[in-house]
Amino acid sequence: MSDDNVLSPRDPWFRRAVGITAGIFVLTALGGFIVLPYAQPELKVSGLWDAICSAAGVVRTSSAQAPVQPDPKLTKVVITSALPATPAPDAIGRGATLAQQCAICHGPTGVSRADSPNLAGQYAASIYKQLADFKNGARVNAIMSPFAANLSERDMQDLAAYYAYLPRLPGYHPQQSQPAPKIVINGAPMRGVAPCGSCHGALDNKTGSPWLEGQPAAYVKAQLQAFASGERRNDISQQMRNIARRMTPEEIDQAAEWYASQPPTLIHTN
């Protein structure tokens, strides 16, 4: 077609269009990569190339020293919905044998009479994460830490598989008809507190969050207080610490007591 020779460098349209476009690009690049970095004294560029790299978003290592290691230890468990993989065929049996030593506190059927958490039917990912954190030192407890110290990776996975396999027991919950408190259903949006129920059951269950229905009130309350004070710190990205800190003592009581009064929900069994 006759008008396609516009693409030739000899065509005046081509020269003008390409020239103007390139000119604007060069001008704006000069502004963005050289003028602006030098115009910001707090950026402390060490030279032209440094200014250009900084404006281009190249990662700069500002110190040769090794990054500061946090103290105390942090959790190393990464929770994804793909975790854990399908348990090995003998995992549940091995887990049941290992669970003999847990029964004194968590009950022979995974239901506790000692205000320890009920583990029957808990999500495998949650149980695995807590065991791994106890072992690694990210979560500390006078009773649990020594137990977890000797567990192998396989032991922890098998225990998680066994407890996830056990049926959730309905139990005796005479006050289950009381309405859910506001903190469970609405949270406290103005304080940045999401509803408990949006992750832990009642509204929804999210990956990595344990379900709480029927868990002992004393246990849930103690954990919220431990998160609030910073005594417990194995939550990823401070999710639970940020929430617990902003909860009032009344809200902590209400959430703990309401969840304790509920029968475990039978949906979402693995």
Added chain:
Amino acid sequence: MLNSRRLVLAHFWLAFTVFGLALVLGAWQMFIRSPLHTWISNPEWYYRSLTAHGTVMGYVFPTLVAMGFGYAISEVSLNQPLIGRKWAWAGFWLIVVGAVMAMIPVALGRASVLYTFYPPLIGSPFYYLGVVLVVVGSWIWVALMSVNLHAWKKANPGAPVPLPMFANVAGSYLWGWTAVGAALELLLQILPVAFGLKSTIDAGLSRVFFSWTLHAIVYFWLMPTYIAYYTIVPRAIGGKVYSDTMARISFILFLVVAMPIGMHHTFADPQVGAGFKFIHSAFTALVALPTLLTVFTICASVEIAARMRGGRGPLGWIRALPWSNPIMLAVAFSFVMLGFGGAGGLINMSYQLDTTIHNTQWITGHFHLIFGGAIVIMYFAIAYDLWPHLTGRAMRDLGLMRLQLWLWFVGMIVTTFPWHWVGILGMPRRMAYYDYTDPAVAPQAVSVMLSAIGGFILLASGLLFIVILLRAQRAPREEAGLYRFSAALHPPVAVPALNSYALWIALMVGLTVTNYGFPIAQLALRSDTSVPAVYVGANP
């Protein structure tokens, strides 16, 4: 020549039907998060509705309007039957299947990720596949527009391409290229995670890919409106286009600079260097140029019409305009909303000013004013103008049409002005719940209520629009005569460089490389930028 009437009508009817449904969702969302309603207790319902509203209004509705209008333009302006009508139907059905496939997981709560996807949130793969089908369906349209134009050029060597078709094909090429960003994001980043092949995602790179699409998609939505400004409005009010060349330059400028500017959507993102943000900000300023050219040319064209009708004086001619004509009313409303929306846009594109309103309700107000206001009101005008020619039946409800346009204009102002205001007060967007009893939020309550009332005015107008179309479909048959577009005051004789696209497409691709190449390559090559995906509605 308008042979493919059923094809065009099918696109328009589907577009306006899904538009009506999404409008209901929008009004419901405005209502339940306003102080007029108590908290619904479960944010999931809000986000489900928001995802459906955005997906339909952003992808399905404007794409169908652009496609239907594009097929009509091709036949009428080139005066040749549409080549590849079967392919056009295939594209239409792909969009139907894609829209249904995307909406089922959204309705089930398996894809409440909003239409902008927001990785690392990951929903059901069927949602993304549905969106991909919609885009593939529209790419068939892009190809057909190109094929039809080339067939015409072959038959008419050297002749200037009629302005409507020239603009239409520019719009289709813009869409073809700009959709590539979202396609890359879906195929390379999101779908592997949605299918469970990977459990981590580079959220930053995904956002950069999406910004490639996110700004130029607005200009794709805008194209039918601008085509209507130039090629329907002057004829409908009895005038001529002031400058055919100015129109061509505007569309060419949109093609070149609408796309490599998208990073002004990522001003607050840490993964993009400040230098590139500055370049994108400067190029965003350039895209105001074709809009200013258009406002000038259309005002001049309208003045020509007014003076031909006997208008006198420096401003007295405005009274001589045919204000009872719905098209005149629509273009006036559209310009007012474009003016306010454009002024707000200048704030969004400025690196510094943006920090005060980034992620606030100001942004939501802004794009509703521009898209829902300035753009969609001209979609109504396009439908009103084409309908008698598509149905072969007269449209006699002029009073209802004026009422509908007034309601839409008033509703959009009442909705979006308070929306901008609460944004300045700091009200964040994308939230399902606001506690208006809190002293910090209480002053926003009245504005939010006004905004919700505006939403219901819009709903009334949208439903009235559908009623008008339905009534016209049942009117007695009447020959509407030959459909034609506006003539230029000085019809084009030879339009060197403004008759083909190769140079302009080369500049568009070139600017994509300069403005996006390094940030994309940098993020793609680094190994430490991925984060665990968050599956929506997945089992814990």
